[in-house]
Amino acid sequence: MNLIKFPLLLLSICMLMAACFSGKKNTTSNEPVSLKNVFKKDFGIGTALNTEQIQEKDPKAAVLIPQQFNMATPENIMKAEIIHPQWDNYNYELADKMVSYCEKNNIKVNGHTLIWHSQLPLFARRIQSVDSFKTFFTDHIKTIASRYDGKVYSWDVVNEALNEDGTMRKSVFLQKLGDDFVTEAFRTAQAAAPNTQLYYNDYNNEQPAKRAGCIALIKKIQSAGVRIDGVGIQGHWHLGRIPLKDIEESIIQYAALGLQVMFTELDIEVLPRNFQGADVSQRMNTTASSNPYPNGLPDSLQQKLADDYASLFKLFLKYKGKVTRVTFWGVNDGQSWLNGWPIRGRTNYPLLFDRNFLPKPAFNSVIALKRK
Numbered sequence: 001m002n003l004i005k006f007p008l009l010l011l012s013i014c015m016l017m018a019a020c021f022s023g024k025k026n027t028t029s030n031e032p033v034s035l036k037n038v039f040k041k042d043f044g045i046g047t048a049l050n051t052e053q054i055q056e057k058d059p060k061a062a063v064l065i066p067q068q069f070n071m072a073t074p075e076n077i078m079k080a081e082i083i084h085p086q087w088d089n090y091n092y093e094l095a096d097k098m099v100s101y102c103e104k105n106n107i108k109v110n111g112h113t114l115i116w117h118s119q120l121p122l123f124a125r126r127i128q129s130v131d132s133f134k135t136f137f138t139d140h141i142k143t144i145a146s147r148y149d150g151k152v153y154s155w156d157v158v159n160e161a162l163n164e165d166g167t168m169r170k171s172v173f174l175q176k177l178g179d180d181f182v183t184e185a186f187r188t189a190q191a192a193a194p195n196t197q198l199y200y201n202d203y204n205n206e207q208p209a210k211r212a213g214c215i216a217l218i219k220k221i222q223s224a225g226v227r228i229d230g231v232g233i234q235g236h237w238h239l240g241r242i243p244l245k246d247i248e249e250s251i252i253q254y255a256a257l258g259l260q261v262m263f264t265e266l267d268i269e270v271l272p273r274n275f276q277g278a279d280v281s282q283r284m285n286t287t288a289s290s291n292p293y294p295n296g297l298p299d300s301l302q303q304k305l306a307d308d309y310a311s312l313f314k315l316f317l318k319y320k321g322k323v324t325r326v327t328f329w330g331v332n333d334g335q336s337w338l339n340g341w342p343i344r345g346r347t348n349y350p351l352l353f354d355r356n357f358l359p360k361p362a363f364n365s366v367i368a369l370k371r372k
């Protein structure tokens with residue numbers, strides 16, 4: 001190679017590498033950097049979808065969702081209260097729309113959720129007789145799981161059946177059906193949806209006591225010869241207090257049961273809160289300091305959030321293969337449930353995209369893990 005051409009060649013290689021590592025654009029096209037592509041070989045990247053997003057009423061979300069995510073969970077519209085409002089009446093409109101929207105955009109749907117004590121329809125809460133409640137329980141699972149078999153990729157068959165100490169929550173299901181109800185839910189789902197992945201989902205089940213209860217529950221299902229394919233750790237955590245050791249231990253222990261491990265409702269609370277978890281019945285009172293950042297998150301906290309997300313994704317990457325999906329609980333900060341819980345009307349910043357759908361430093365820190 002002659003002396004004139006060599007520096008030119010060197011320059012073009014440098015420019016190509018700079019473009020490649022700039023964190024803004026892919027080199028091969030003008031496509032923005034996308035979570036689902038960057039982590040394609042590692043695990044699925046999901047988001048919760050709300051009604052507006054499913055109906056494509058939100059133009060910016062309509063662009064961002066298929067660009068960034070290859071998996072999605074309906075935030076509310078497949079919960080019993082909405083999909084099964086009366087004994088003999090199922091309302092599939094939004095669930096069908098979700099399925100067709102996701103099919104069109106190559107997004108796998110995780111149905112959420114067949115059996116949960118919360119957001120039950122009024123008629124179900126009023127059922128007195130054990131026999132009628134059993135019929136409701138079985139019909140509900142059979143009808144919905146069979147309708148969507150092959151259309152949704154997976155189901156959270158049972159959600160949040162455990163207390164913090166690992167004992168069974170005294171839900172209406174436990175009271176009416178006894179503590180085999182979880183196994184029975186999976187047995188019924190398995191028969192109705194043989195082509196669908198079946199998961200147990202909970203929050204704080206990375207914590208040792210609750211994890212032990214969760215493992216006992218899973219073993220019980222397995223020893224009854226019933227299929228369970230995965231366990232969801234919701235991942236509603238707090239800034240600066242991500243329980244990385246417990247999360248790592250949980251991935252190892254759950255995977256040792258032969259299950260896929262998923263982080264199913266990931267968000268990081270940056271506002272003051274005096275308890276951990278996601279029990280929707282828990283509330284806090286408004287005080288003068290409960291909404292400290294109505295006009296934007298200070299840079300120092302923005303950075304802390306970026307560091308927390310990077311530590312989490314570093315751990316997820318260490319266990320890729322065992323960790324099969326990471327789902328954020330919402331598309332952008334403005335759409336997060338944490339703006340309204342446990343105190344209404346706060347301005348929260350728990351996700352990777354800001355209120356204008358723009359990537360935050362936390363997005364860049366997560367992407368940067370794959371660019372090292």
Ligand code: 9MR
Pocket residue numbers: 075076118119159203234265278279280337
């Ligand atoms: O994000 C959901 C919010 O819009 C609902 O009002 C709330 C009430 O049921 O449920 C939220 O989602 C929950 C999920 O279904 C199960 N885990 C905890 C989530 C946050 O509360």
